[in-house]
Amino acid sequence: MNMAADGLSVEKVHVWRGDRHVLRGVSLSLGPRQLLHVSGPNGTGKTTLLRVVCGLLRPEQGQVSWRGHSISSARSEYQATLAYASHEPALKGDLTALENLRFAVGLKRRVTADELRSALQRTGVAACADLPARVLSAGQRRRVAMARVLAMSASLWLLDEPFTNLDAAGSDVMSSLLQSHVAGGGSALVVAHHELTVECDMRRMELA
């Protein structure tokens, strides 16, 4: 049993990309009601780390475990409990914002249109619900992607640069969502360049 038996634990993870040694023995732990802010210059493997943590990328060495179990032993069950937002908003331009959410969230849990609309409401894009995603602005798409994370009601949030393209109001919304997620017992791993202003048990990790 490792230290964070009730949360996420990453132990001495190594990843090579060709000749590049991208992650050199990264370790971290993240429990409930905690936020971990990962920062660092470009090319230090922040996105790679997130992909390792969510189980998309298998590290050459090292181990990732969630609630005491290695994530490769029960990958689907683990992935059902997490919500990942990549630096692309991952929306289909031909589908409306609501349909995008319905197909993405609907695979994780049974969800009604009202729940999805209220998630869009909380991120401030309720008016865009029935517009095709291709007509939305970059900031609106980011907010829709955030609504997707919210609607998944996952315990672990993995967010890659969630503040990109957001205006000041959007950043505030984002920060308060993070705050209430963590306050409600969730964990969040956030990759971001700049300082986070979230009032919670926040630690910071610098990748170099």
Next chain:
Amino acid sequence: MWTWFYKLASPPYVYAAAAALAPWFLGLAAITVGYGLVDGLVYAPPDYQQGDAFRIIYVHAPSAWLSLFAYTSMALAGAIALVWRIKMGHAVAAASAPIGASFTVLALVTGSLWGRPMWGTYWAWDPRLTSELILLFLYVGVMSLRSAFEDPSRGDRAAALLGIVGLVNVPIIHYSVTWWNSLHQGATVAKLGKPPMPGSMLWPLLSMLLGFMLFYGAVLCMRLRGEVLNRERQAKWVREAIKS
């Protein structure tokens, strides 16, 4: 129990073992191929139907056999590498593919040279040669896929998977081509390599077969050394090996 296996598959060990084995393979190949060539081309009696033209079988049949053998070893090495994450398996697969493809080309060229006096044309869509051609396409696919990836480890794994899929398909392809041929041509066309063969013709053929396999082993060892060096160029032991 697995530790010896992983030690066996460690790059410096593979590099040294390949270096030690290559001269033996090469020497034995020279002896068996030498005997096979002299006995097959000079002393074996001419075929009563095909005359001296049949002698090309001493090159054709072993190359055709080796083309399949090399594909199978490539696919199996890739499968081992994919399942147990043994990187040297990918090196063996990558070293094996071009050799196998060369044997395939050799089998195609000798087959169509043989076809010229037999069928009056270089290419008569003989089922074995057609299967051989498709096998060449499979080789080309695997090799192009491996080199298409910027990240070599992904290219390795993609090529390994395609090799396995191809291996499963080889018998299906061969069977379907034979079926297609029987549908369109009937059995009048002379087939390459009729089974009943007198010993005076057979012994040199078997010797050539063994010689070709040894030759494949020798070239595989040499190419494997190159592959290992290239893959491990960042490792400390490679820098030391190059310096000394």
Next chain:
Amino acid sequence: MRVGAFEAFGLVVRRELCLSFRRPDQLLQPLVFFLIVTTLFPLGLSLQLSLLRDMAPGVLWVAALLSSLLSLDSLFKSDADDGTLEQLALCGQGLTVIVVAKTFAHWLVTGAALVLVSPVVGTALGIPGAAFATMLLSLGLGTLTLSWLGAIGAGLTVGLKRGNVLLSLIVLPLAMPLLIFGAGATDRAISGTSAVGALYFLAALCVFTCTLAPFAATVALRITLE
């Protein structure tokens, strides 16, 4: 609260169909390509209808293979480009369910659609109406099998910038048995002999491929998703 595999399958199929019907032009392109290729052969050969009838099964099948292959490139590509493939991979359902659903939906909008227009093409090529049943059945089995082979190829090439030529290069050799038995079955039906043997082989290939290919395609996709 978790969603079952069948429900997830249905949801992904609906998503794919929804996306396809929002872009009707892309839905029609493979079919038009099929018609164009079959038009090329009579123009390039001669107008002797008897000769054309002899060539018809081969022409029909080559055109069907090429046009299905043309659309296979997009099976995972557009989802990989906009990041939705990662979301699908992380939905907690196991990637195989997603791969099966996407491939099946792809077959519905390309393979099955191609089977539906094949009587028109068959008539133009002089295939008698008596052979239509065999032609439709063989094309249905063949395109479904091809979709599965193509899913492996599409999974392997999805991360590559210019993967579409490579996709054809690796899938076409694997598809040759389909061409042989499919065109063979149609040929026999035209000449009035029994096509049952060839159809059995096609059906066996289809079952075999549908059983194993989903796992191969999942592994392929995982390799390139990394």
